[in-house]
Amino acid sequence: MPRKQHFETTAIHAGQEFDPSTGSIIPPIYQTSTFVQDGIGGFRGGYEYARGGNPTRTSLETLLAALEGGKHAFSFSSGLAAEDALLRAALEPGDHVVLGNDVYGGTHRLIDKIHSKSGILNDTVEMMDLHAVQKAVVPGKTKILWLETPSNPLMKISDIGELAEIGHAAGAIVVVDNTFASPYLQKPLSLAADVVVHSTTKYLGGHSDVLGGAVVLNDAELASKVGFQQFAAGAVSGPMDAWLTVRGIKTLAVRMDRHSANAQAIAEHLVGHPALDRIYYPGLESHPGHELAKTQMSGFGGMISLGLKAGPKAARKFAESTKVFQLAESLGGVESLIGYPSEMTHASVKGTALEVPDNIIRLSVGIENVDDLIDDLDRALPRR
CATH class of the missing domain: 3.90.1150.10 (Aspartate Aminotransferase, domain 1)
Structure with a gap:
C-alpha cells in the first residue's frame, strides 16, 4: 500500500487531475449553467444542471473532504449558507441546539432569529466548562452541540473529544466550526466530531477575493440530507468561486x-x-x-x-x-x-x-x- 500523502501534497493534488484533453496542469473552470445530455436522462459524468453539480465544484468538494479526513463535502455560496443547509438537514421543529457562548454572531443570529421561527430552540453555554455543557444538553431533545475552537473573537479553546462524548451520550450531532484553525492546524473529525463547517471565505480561500462555505462529514445518511438541501435550496458556490477557493487551498x-x-x-x-x-x-x-x-x-x-x-x-x-x-x-x-x-x-x-x-x-x-x-x-x- 502506498504511504498516505502529507497535507501539503493533498492540498495541491486532491481532486485536481490535469485536463486529459489538453494536458492543462490546472483543471479548467466549467463556467456553464447546464450540460448537454446524450438522450433524455443521459448525463455525462452525472452532470445535468449547475445547481445540482458542476465539475469545478466537485473538484473543490473532493479536496475539502480529503483535507478534513471526511467522506462527504459540500460547497456553498457562503459560510452561513453552509450552516443553514446543515441545520435544515439535521433539525425538526422542537429540536434543541446548544452553542458556545461566544460563537460567531452570524451563527447565533441564524439559529436564534431565523430557525427559531420554525420551532428550533437554543441555549448558549461556556464550552470550556464541561459540567455546564452536561447540564445544558437534554438527552433526546438536544440534536446539535455546536462549538467553535478557537472561538470568535475570545479565542477560547474547547475540548473537542470530551465535548463529543457529552454530545453523543445525549444523542446529539457534534458540529465544529473549524474556520479559525483550518484543517491544516486541526482536524475535528479525527477527534470524534461528526460535522465540520467552514467559512471558506477565510483561510481556505486566503486572499479576500471569494465568498464561500463548506460542510464536511462522514455519516452517509446526514450527508444525503445536506446534499438534498444544497440542491433543493440552491445556495451553491459558483464555478469561479470554487476555482478561486481551490487555488487558495494550494498554499x-x-x-x-x-x-x-x-x-x-x-x-x-x-x-x-x-x-x-x-x-x-x-x-x-x-x-x-x-x-x-x-x-x-x-x-x-x-x-x-x-x-x-x-x-x-x-x-x-x-x-x-x-x-x-x-x-x-x-x-x-x-x-x-x-x-x-x-x-x-x-x-x-x-x-x-x-x-x-x-x-x-x-x-x-x-x-x-x-x-x-x-x-x-x-x-x-x-x-x-
Missing part, C-alpha cells in the same frame, strides 16, 4: 505557517504592554487553553484579540489608527485586518449573553513582514 499550509509565526511573535511582543489588560492568543502559555490547544492543534493560528485597559473609546481609536492593519470585516486573508467586534462582526449579539466586551479588538494577522506589523501596532497603541 494553505505555507500561509498558515506564516500566519501562526507572525501572530505568535506579535502576541509575545505585546505581553506587558501598558495599554492592554489581556491578550487572547492560545499560543501564549498564560492562555487558559494553551495546553489543550497544544494537544488538538498543530499550531495556534493567526487570530489575536486584545483587551484595552482604557475601554471602548481607546479601542475604537486604536482600530482606526493602524496603517498596515486595515479596518475591515472578515479574516484569514494574506493581508492583516483589524476589527472592533462589538460594532462589526458581533453587532447582532449586543444586548445578549453573547455580547462581546466593548474594549476588545480583533486582529487577523497576515503574512506581511512581522516587523512591519509590530511597528504598526506599536504606533497605534496608546502607551498607557
